[in-house]
Amino acid sequence: MSLRLWKNWKSSAGLKESQEKTNLMKASRYPEQRRAIDLGEHDFEIIHNFVYRGSSVNADCSEQDKIKRRVAGSNRGYFALGHLPRISDDRFAMRVFQVQPHGSRPRGRTRNRWADAARADMGSAGITTKFDRQEWKRPAKEARDQLV
Structure with missing residues (x-):
């Protein structure tokens, strides 16, 4: 019934489906076993998750993927921080980091800067050294293990 209504509506509106851009997802507790579905003119792939406007949408309606994506995204900024103290001053990354x-x-309250937040996070994690690679990796690994 709903498929017939969809076809009538899209033809009356003058819309066409793009087989390359269109996927289908069933939001349910019971996962869809088929890989594709035939909707007359095209076969459309059935997917289990996708990213829409920065948020992860998945078929089982759980929030776990969204949480993992946000944690991974926030951690990306700190991975380079471990390399910055050991690179030379003429490298582009160091020049960007040191720009004044x-x-x-x-007027008003000063804005939070990435470097200030990173310095505070390193202090709360007990990281005081920056040139000893092994000493740097230990608390970073412990902090990462707590988040996962």
């Missing part, structure tokens, strides 16, 4: 903007700040 010209001009004056706007």
Whole structure:
């Protein structure tokens, strides 16, 4: 019934499906076993998760994938932090990290900077050394293990 209504509506609106861009997902507690579904003109792939506007949507309606994506995204900023103290001052990454903007700040509370947040996080994790690679990796691994 709903498939027939969909076909009538899309033809009256002048819409066409793109087989390359269109996928189907059934949101249910019971996973879909088929890999594709035939909707007349095309076979569409059945998927189990996708990212929509930065949020992970999955077929079993759980939030676990979204949490993992957010934690992984926030951790990406700290992976480079372990390399910065050991690279030379003429490298582009170090120049960007050390940039001092010209001009004056706007009125009000100062904005939070990535470097300040990273410094505070390192202090709360007990990281005080930056040139000893093994000493750097130990608390970083412990912090990562707590999040997973």
